[in-house]
Amino acid sequence: MGAGVGWGAGVSYAAVVRIFVARLAGTAVFDPVGDQIGRVRDVVVALRPNDPPRVHGLVVEVQPRRRVFLPITRVTSIEADAVIFTGSINLRRFEKHATETLALGELLDLTVELDGQRVTVLDLAMEQGRTAEWLVTKVAVLRGGTGRGLRRRRGETVVVDWAEVTGFGVVQRDQGAASLLAAFEETRPADLANVLRHLPGKRQAEVASALEDERLADVLEELPERDQIGILGRLDAERAADVLAAMDPDDAADLLQDLPTAEAEALLARMEPREAAPVRRLLTYAENTAGGMMTSRPVVLPPHATVAEALAEIRRKDVTPAVAAQVYVARPPVDTPTGRYLGVAHFQRLLREPPSSLVGGAIDATVDPIRPDLPLPEVTSFLATYNLVAAPVVDELGRLVGAVTVDDVLDHLLPSDWRERDERPAGPEVPDPDSPGYDPSGAGPTSDGGPDGGEG
Structure with a gap:
């Protein structure tokens, strides 16, 4: 199993297997026969008071946009561009346990303490110990950086032992999201939207605050209506109007139709007249007509x-x-x-x-x-x-x-909740053709996720 590309110098492939979790975001996941079944979206860990966090497994997004849990015990190889597992994967929707934490979604960008100084978490490294157990053993932090969001100034990046850092168990009011967004920088808006809607409300607001208007607009267009309204409602009115202006007019009109009339009109009034005009025109058409569906910005x-x-x-x-x-x-x-x-x-x-x-x-x-x-x-x-x-x-x-x-x-043809299809009942598991009792018809062996947690 190859070591991941890390922050620190001198990491030997032979000496240690060290994987920086942010580098796993978006990595393709392959089954035992070499078929790609999804991509990594997060790493599930369990924080412990006096010991390094234990890695339970990976959150993998399989089609159609369903997040499932892959126990780390079934991962046989982690490379720069592939994660390979053995056995079967349970296709039930992933639900995080109360004792679990998402390494990417919840721990990146935390402000913690190192040698009495406040630093920002950039990444976490996990290593496999002698007992084959995976633990988070290293923390990459930014020391001396200033600013927030994507405009954060550079400071000194250092990689330290987990035990040297304190403050991971503290809930922070304004965490920031620069490192989280960097991990998903190359992700398509639809996939980033799926990541965003599975974060806690607090993190959703922090990520939305850190995103540029155009990127946030692209992401909002890919979210279910209730999530669009929820995120837009957490923005101040001026920012919300700017994001609406950056959306395609037809998507902006669809979103405004779901808001109370007074609130929609207030947002339109804050937009530049030339940006609000095409949205207002689209709002005059019935929803399920050519006028209600069309884009007003063709070539x-x-x-x-x-x-x-x-x-x-x-x-x-x-x-x-x-x-x-x-x-x-x-x-x-x-x-x-x-x-x-x-x-x-x-x-x-x-x-x-x-x-x-x-x-x-x-x-x-x-x-x-x-x-x-x-x-x-x-x-x-x-x-x-x-x-x-x-x-x-x-x-x-x-x-x-x-x-x-x-x-x-x-x-408009798809069901209104099609963007939330990962919450529907799942299909069969992805089987292991080398396992006992393998059925080529597709039934395959089953599993409840075992003792690794996060089985959903």
Whole structure:
């Protein structure tokens, strides 16, 4: 089993197996036959008064977005890019016991004491002892750093023994979240949202406070309504308005529809008028119609724009694949509601055209726009009939007011609680083909998690 990449120098692979837990965040988890079954989201430990914390196991997220418990006793290998386990994994939803703590979610960014000085926890290292028991033995701390959140200034990073640090059992009112967010820096917004909603309310507020407005907006768009409302309610009104402005207008409108009218109007009033205007327009449409589902920010260009300009627009990082699938062509102004709508140019057609040619010459005349009041079933049928991933929405004046994308449609077709599907009954366990009684039909051996805790 290889040692993880650590903070301190001189860690020998032969001398010690030391894994820094923050490095495990997002690591792929493989079953005994080499199939990936999920990714690590946290490490479950048990704090003890006079001894190093005992590692119980890993919180693993399996599809579809279900968090389950993997006992550390079943982990056979931990590498830089893979965790491999043996036996079976119980697919019941993970529930943390009262005596357990999440190393990433709850211990990172704590303020503790080292030699009488207040320091911040950056990471924890776990090692396997002679009895095969895994313990948290080292703590990476920041000494002398100043500031909060992602703007924290650098100080001196040191790695010390667990026994040298005190204060882990103290509940802190403002913990910060820089190290936690660093561990999930490369995580997609949907996956970070799933991490966030499983944290205690206190930690949710601290993480939301540390996130930049754009990142928090992306995460909020992936959360269930009740979590969106809960997190938004913990922000001050000015920050909440800024985050709403950073969200896609259709997602912001959906969220505001779930708030009391007075509260929604107060937030809209705090937004810049140009940012609030598209949200207000979307709020005028019924929810399960093309107007209620559409994004008001599709890629729109005038007919005299070049193909090169069009391709540059759909290459932007903030444009989702569904929105980037086609460019809408309209007379100026090109902000929705636009001037007269002319047609749509699919990105595949644009790739076949000379870069200097005009997008007006690449319009697909066979795609008709739809009206804002078209109901959800008919929008779905329209996309399916013409094999489209998006459809232009045009008002009675012939202006483009938005575009309905396939992800918008799926969001409205799925059950309202689909983002909370990890709380539904689980399927069978992932079996070990080498274990006694292995059944190739998929039943496999069962387990209650054993004495390792966290079996959920």
